[in-house]
Amino acid sequence: xxxxxxxxxxxxxxxxxxxxxxxxxxxxxxxxxxxxxxxxxxxxxxxxxxxxxxxxxxxxxxxxxxxxxxxxxxxxxxxxxxxxxxxxxxxxxxxxxxxxxxxxxxxxxxxxxxxxxxxxxxxxxxxxxxxxxxxxxxxxxxxxxxxxxxxxxxxxxxxxxxxxxxxxxxxxxxxxxxxxxxxxxxxxxxxxxxxxxxxxxxxxxxxxxxxxxxxxxxxxxxxxxxxxxxxxxxxxxxxxxxxxxxxxxxxxxxxxxxxxxxxxxxxxxxxxxxxxxxxxxxxxxxxxxx
Numbered sequence: 001x002x003x004x005x006x007x008x009x010x011x012x013x014x015x016x017x018x019x020x021x022x023x024x025x026x027x028x029x030x031x032x033x034x035x036x037x038x039x040x041x042x043x044x045x046x047x048x049x050x051x052x053x054x055x056x057x058x059x060x061x062x063x064x065x066x067x068x069x070x071x072x073x074x075x076x077x078x079x080x081x082x083x084x085x086x087x088x089x090x091x092x093x094x095x096x097x098x099x100x101x102x103x104x105x106x107x108x109x110x111x112x113x114x115x116x117x118x119x120x121x122x123x124x125x126x127x128x129x130x131x132x133x134x135x136x137x138x139x140x141x142x143x144x145x146x147x148x149x150x151x152x153x154x155x156x157x158x159x160x161x162x163x164x165x166x167x168x169x170x171x172x173x174x175x176x177x178x179x180x181x182x183x184x185x186x187x188x189x190x191x192x193x194x195x196x197x198x199x200x201x202x203x204x205x206x207x208x209x210x211x212x213x214x215x216x217x218x219x220x221x222x223x224x225x226x227x228x229x230x231x232x233x234x235x236x237x238x239x240x241x242x243x244x245x246x247x248x249x250x251x252x253x254x255x256x257x258x259x260x261x262x263x264x265x266x267x268x269x270x271x272x273x274x275x276x277x278x279x280x281x282x283x284x285x286x287x288x289x290x
Contacts, residue, residue: 001073002157003286005080006279012085017092019085028172031056045183053169061162080161087156087164089148091118097141097268101261109133119144134260141264142235143228145271146199147171147192153278154195167191192227199274200234206273208240239266 013019032052035041041048060083067075096118103112109130116133119140155163170191174184197220204212215237219230 001076001080002160003279003282005077005084006153006156006282008077008081009084009088010279012081013088017095018090019088020090020092022082022085023090024086025172028052028056028169029176032173032176045181049170049173049181049184049187052173053166056169057162057166060165061160064161083161084152084156084164087152087161087168089144089152091144091148093141093145093148094268096144097264100137101264104134105257105261107257112137116140130260134264138235138264138267139228139232141267142231145267146196146227146231149275150199150278151192151195154198155191157282189227196227196230200230202274202277203234203238203270206277207238207270211237211240213237235267235270238270239263 009019035048035051041051063079063083064076067079069075071078096115099115100112100119103109103115113133116137120136121140151167152164155167159166170184170188174181174188177184197216200212200216200219204216212234215233219225219233222230225233
């Protein structure tokens, strides 16, 4: 049933471009505001984090149990698909990357930076250098793809809808807190620790094995790097060719634009193959796991 829920949710994402029809986060912001009014929680960041994300995840578990009790497998589908769609990342990833590439190939750096804004963290410094911009976009696009889909699928496979919702609410909470809450950022990093390494290994399977495996082994026990930095290292190894830092003034502008654009297009293709690999593994588990 988990595989069917994933396939239907991904089919709807392909149809709509994203899960936007069910991405309504006002309730979570309202919930956080209510919790912020409790003095005990204000004084304890960890307790505030737990109070914000755990009750909705437990409620999702109750909903799934009740849906199965009332309607069986149909109830699981009717409740599981919209809940999984809600857990997927916000925005149309392919559209954002395509818009950036269109302006990038045209040489309009200002428009490319504006188009790539949703892919970049709010605190990312703005640079006038096209090379620096591309490095930021490459890293941001890698992390965006990871947190919007792969991390959600990992926790869904491991813990079902409650696990997927726990990750999404943790990401929303950390995004809302920004740099002011180290506890939220650390918690999100812990949730991403295992899935990002699994994703890195899958890059080795579907990409350049030697380069990706070497990067994966070097970063396996790393505690200092952020998730986006790990993904950048994995992808550069898996793509096996162009490093973002090579897209610089050492070549003609048009050639540099083509090289950097090819790197981002290679990222999209690699992500598609990795997703197919994950779905294939799920299918094999379903077929031979019973």
